[in-house]
Every structure is written in structure tokens, then in C-alpha cells.
Amino acid sequence: MTEQTPRPVELKVENLDLSFGGVKALDSLSFEVVRGQIMGIIGPNGAGKTSTLNCINGFYRAQHGEIYFQDKRITRLRPDSIAKLGISRTFQNIQLYTGLNVVDNLMAARHFLFKSTWVEGALYYGRTHREEVEHRWAVEHIIDFLELERWRKSVVGTLPYGIRKRIDLGRALAQEPKLLLLDEPMAGMNVEEKEDMARFILDVQEEKGITIVLIEHDMGVVMDITDKIVVLDFGRKIAEGPPDVVNKDPVVIKAYLGEQAASPV
């Protein structure tokens, strides 16, 4: 995607340091994500990709460095406050509410968009009913968008892996985010499921205009759908740029794809 006019920066990470005891998970990591882009984070196992996402949504506290979301500093905020600002995520190993059905999983994600209090809810009085209906329609549109109609009323604990991955994406979308963090959305999928998921991710970007940060191991997918890639190794950024540039970077090829892959793929 070529840029005509410079678009505003949606997410800015500056000099992030994170260590667990003596292990440095992130080492002065900095990058920027432009609004409306899909940015990929790649790197070998243990490079700090998931830690980066955990820092962005407040699950981990970085020891140093700052994170700005739409020019607002979010470094010290709690996860629930960050979610309310419009950052939502999916998980590497699916973390759904297994006892609820698909509709309720998505409805539960929208909890902070409800204005009625629990007392109004208990009495089912006032705006409760109107809100329930309103949000139910929004959830139905997302179900429609992700082609989950068949499983609408199924308890998610009973559904197959690929579907649950899609529900996880749906739950993140149900929060109406401005920035979506996807942690290996295609891990463990077959080619068809990967193609479906890639199509959904591109649709999310194009139709809803949501900025996406994506962690993925499948290099083919990452090269195809991202606008920019950040490569991590041992918590440090070793390369950054458009896919076709990163692809040819000898440092990246050595660190990530291995010595043997140094010849063009």
C-alpha cells in the first residue's frame, strides 16, 4: 500500500524494556503503527512478540519506556481501562468464555458499552431492554460478518478449534476497537482456514478501518497481508519495513529464517 498523504500514528511504542528476573523479554523496543495499517510482528519463539502485545494492553508492566495510543499515554493504565480506550486483542491459545454461547461471548465483550447499571438490569427497567436489543443487533452484524450464523447458539466449549479462533476474533471486534492486536490468529489452522482468516483480517481493515497489529509465524501470510513488518529477536528489533524489504534483509534471514534460507526462497 503506497502512502499519498501521511496518516496519523495510531500506536507509538518508545524504548520499551521488560524483564522477568534476569531474562530480558524486551530490550528498548520502539516502533510506530500508522492508522489503518496492518503491521506484522515476526520473530523466532521467545523473541518477545506476545510480551509486546501484553505490554500494549496493560497485562504486563514495562520497566521503562512509554506507549502512546492516539497521542494518549497508556503505559500505566490497567487492562480494563485500555480496553475501554479502544484496544482489543485475541489470544494465542484461545481464551473464550467456554460456558457461554457465541452470542453471549460477543455480548459479554461489549459490557463496557452498556450504560445501564446492574440495579436497572436486575429490575429489567428503563434502558436495559433497549440496550440489550441494540447490542444484540450489533453482535448479530459481527456474527454475519464472520459467517458464524450456524453456531450462534452453540456453547463455545463444544466447537472446533478453527471456529473458536474466529469467535475469538469476533469477540475482539465486538468491543468496537480502533486498534486490534491479533496474537497468531492462524496458528494450527489448515490452508483453507488460514485463507478464510486472512480474508476476514483484510475485511476488518478495509471495511471497518481498524488498525491491526498481527503476530504470525506463517511467513507467506505475513508477507501477503501486512503493510509493514517489525522483526524481533531476543527482545530487540532487528529490522523494520515493508514486507518486500524485510524479506531480503540478510540479518532477518539469518536470525529468523535460518542460515540455510539465505538463498532466495
Next chain:
Amino acid sequence: MMPSGVFNTRPQQDMAIVRTRAQWLLLAAALIFLVTLGLYLPQEWVVWLIMVGIYTVAALGIHIMTGLCGQFSMGQAAFMALGAYTTAFLAGSHGWSPWLTLPLSGLVAGLGGLVFGIPALRIKGFYLVLTTIAAQFVIMWAIRQPDWLGETYGLDVPAISIGGAALKDAQFWWLTLGVAAVMLFLAKNIQRTATGRKFVAVRDNDLAAEVMGINLFRTKLLAFFIGCFFAGIAGWLWAHHLLRINPDLFTFSLSLWFLAMIIIGGMGSTAGVVMGAGVIMLVDKLVPRLSPVLADAFPSLGYQIPAALSLILFALVVILFILIEPKGLYHRLQRIKLYYRLNPFSY
């Protein structure tokens, strides 16, 4: 699954508790039946119905705390005691109107629940169970202190009177039925709206719930508050039913009974709570009749074993349910309904 020919075309239909005209008629018929029971049943069984109603309300509190939010509480009887003593103190000793102490009993128990819910922020599972057991004993110990409430042993509670006349058992059953119906409605509404979904989110996956923006601490505390509020209301009913309360009523084993009720009824369904309360109370009612018969039939057993039969049978019922029907009675009822809707086609 919906009856044949009934389809949801709008979310409003899907959300309604009562969906079809037939269900409305059944609900009305059931209510009328329950009301008239008070007129025809012998007094002994009316009292039994009152106890089922009271225990249903308390078990609904456990249903919200444990069934929905996953926070095990084994101190529900103590929170009932908080509600009961609130009304005994205010309505009995200070002459307040019992109608005023009804919400106050709930509030006091709810606030007590908040205090003992605070550890839930840090601990879960078995450790939380232990702190709620502690709640049971700390609260009952505090209530037994003579210098607080005047008397260690028992407080008189005034009878509720409407239009000058004190309520008789049948009328008290109607009052219990009304309160229980309202509490059921509230519990069902909590379950089907945003608050209930938050509770289940915390129960099923607290890590994801936190990342998805649910404030764990506030949600858990709210569950404790609402659950103990229900206990307080049940305590109010019990106090005004017995007219004299003492600390020995609110035992630890009663707390366990409430847990057993939601296990037998089926965790996570309000209708199941009513069924669970009914089954447990039926066991409780029938076993005392069984034990003299057994003692006569098998004199070699002596009198201790039949007397202990109630507890043994109670344990047996719970174990059988966990083994054979872990999802509870409500789930079995749904399966039976499904079978007859699909019959003779198995799909």
C-alpha cells in the same frame, strides 16, 4: 430448542423469559396452583412450602455467587443470620416496621458479603472456600456475643401483620411465595443482562475477562454483595416465620445444603435452584418418617443409625447427583423436553 413452528425473528423474542402464549398460561396456572396450596394443604406441609421458599431465596444467592461468578461461598447461613438479626434487632427491639427492615436486612447481609468478599481479589478456589468458611464462624461468633444484642440466646421477632391481624401460616406462605417470585425474577434478570455475562466471564476465564476490560475486583465484590443480599432477604423471611431466632439455627451444615441445592438443581440455571431446594427439602421431610419404620423393622440397628439417616441420605443424594447427573435436574428436564419434541425423529 423451541416448540415446533415457533421461530425467533427479532432479538426481543429471543430474550423474553416467557415466549409463547402456552407458556404464559402455564405460568399463571402454576402460580394459582401454588397460591391455592396454602388453603388446602395441612399446616405441616404449608410450613414445608414456606421453608422451600425461604431456602430457594438463599440458594439463589449461592447461584449468583457460585453458579454464575464461580466464587464458592460456604457461609451463606451466616449471611442469612445477618439479615435475620437485623430485623430482630430493628423490628423486634426498636419497633421498626418489618417492611422497612426487609430491604435493610438484605443490605446489611450484602455489606457483610462485601467485607468477606474482599479476599476474593487475591485468592480463588480452595483458599477462597476456606475464607468463606471463616466468614461463617466469625459472623456466628460475633452474633453470640451477649453485650451486642442483649441476649446470647435468641431474640424475639414480631409477627408481620397486614391490616392489624398477624399473618397465619397460609398467609405467610403467600408472602414467601411473593418474595421468592420477585427474587427469582431479579436473579433471572441479573443472569440474562450485562451483569450476569460479566459474572460468567469471570467464572470461565478470569484472565481473558480482565484483558477484555472487566474489572475483576468490582465484579467479584458485586457478586458477593448480590448473593449475600439474597441471603439477607431469606433471613428476614425466616426470622418473621419463626418469630424467635437463635444462633443455632444458622449452622455450617445449612450453608452446605445451599451449595448442594444448586448442584442438584444444576449450576447456572434459576429454575434449577427451585428444583434443588425442593428435592433437598423433600429428603429432609421424608427421612424422619422413614427412620422409625426402619428402627422397627431392624431392631438390631438400634436407634442411632436411623436417627443419623437424614445426614447419610443427604450425602448419598448429593453423591448420586454428582456421579449420575452432574449437570443437575434442570438439564435432565431439558433433555426430556428435547426428546419429546424430536420424537419420533432423533435429529
